[in-house]
Ligand SMILES: *[C@@H]1O[C@H](CO)[C@@H](O)[C@H](O)[C@H]1NC(C)=O
Ligand SMILES: *[C@@H]1O[C@H](CO)[C@@H](O)[C@H](O)[C@H]1NC(C)=O
Ligand SMILES: *[C@@H]1O[C@H](CO)[C@@H](O)[C@H](O)[C@H]1NC(C)=O
Ligand SMILES: *[C@@H]1O[C@H](CO)[C@@H](O)[C@H](O)[C@H]1NC(C)=O
């Protein structure tokens with residue numbers, strides 16, 4: 135695809151993200167925050183229009199590294215990890231980044247100056263997250279003592295910053311239980327939960343896993359209902375097959 139074609143595609147397909155801008159002072163310094171999933175195309179853009187007849191516009195990845203500079207009608211892309219992945223739209227000042235990665239997370243700066251050298255600056259915080267992997271609940275321990283079932287479950291995923299949420303059939307478990315390892319005592323006569331679900335999440339995604347509780351103190355990877363359903367799938371045709379075979383024999 136030609137550079138122009140790609141630019142056009144980007145413009146059309148970009149997630150145009152609503153930005154929240156908070157004016158921090160009278161010189162026009164503003165900040166916004168953008169949260170996206172890795173692999174997205176994003177457009178970093180200020181919500182107000184650019185100063186009229188600006189002379190120079192520069193985007194920085196952190197204060198020390200220039201990404202692109204627009205000066206007197208020409209865009210100069212610097213030799214950064216963004217090369218080939220960014221397109222500046224001088225019209226709006228938007229910095230379009232293609233296929234963002236976790237490492238692109240940073241505070242981006244846009245600096246605009248006019249002929250008299252008057253500078254204005256905006257900051258945008260970009261946070262890129264990978265989708266969370268599917269967790270697997272590990273049954274660490276089940277132990278029945280004095281009619282009480284002690285359960286220890288851990289919800290594990292490869293190292294990543296996530297939040298853990300546990301659910302039982304009554305809904306969300308109390309705040310104190312919301313971490314990777316779940317320890318519970320289920321007093322037998324009391325109403326028990328038929329399942330425990332661990333959900334891992336970050337701001338862009340969530341996944342979950344469930345284990346099923348069988349009183350008095352057993353946990354199973356799948357529910358009895360699933361088991362009966364799969365049993366029927368196997369057994370019904372078998373029984374029908376046997377009946378048909380029998381019919382043919384007589
Ligand atoms: C990002 O833009 C490119 C180029 O236009 C396109 O091929 C790709 O599908 C887009 N990706 C997403 C996640 O929208
Ligand atoms: C430059 O910007 C300042 C402040 O925004 C403004 O007062 C001034 O008129 C501008 N100068 C030109 C030449 O646009
Ligand atoms: C079980 O109950 C008995 C009698 O109430 C008590 O002596 C014992 O310590 C209990 N065992 C545990 C493991 O709690
Ligand atoms: C975890 O939850 C807290 C509070 O809701 C939130 O501020 C934080 O961003 C979450 N962290 C992740 C990795 O999702």
Ligand SMILES: *[C@@H]1O[C@H](CO)[C@@H](O)[C@H](O)[C@H]1NC(C)=O
Nearest residue numbers: 301331332333340341342343
């Ligand atoms: C678990 O994930 C499934 C889809 O994979 C979803 O339908 C369900 O609502 C999720 N459950 C919880 C408790 O988040």
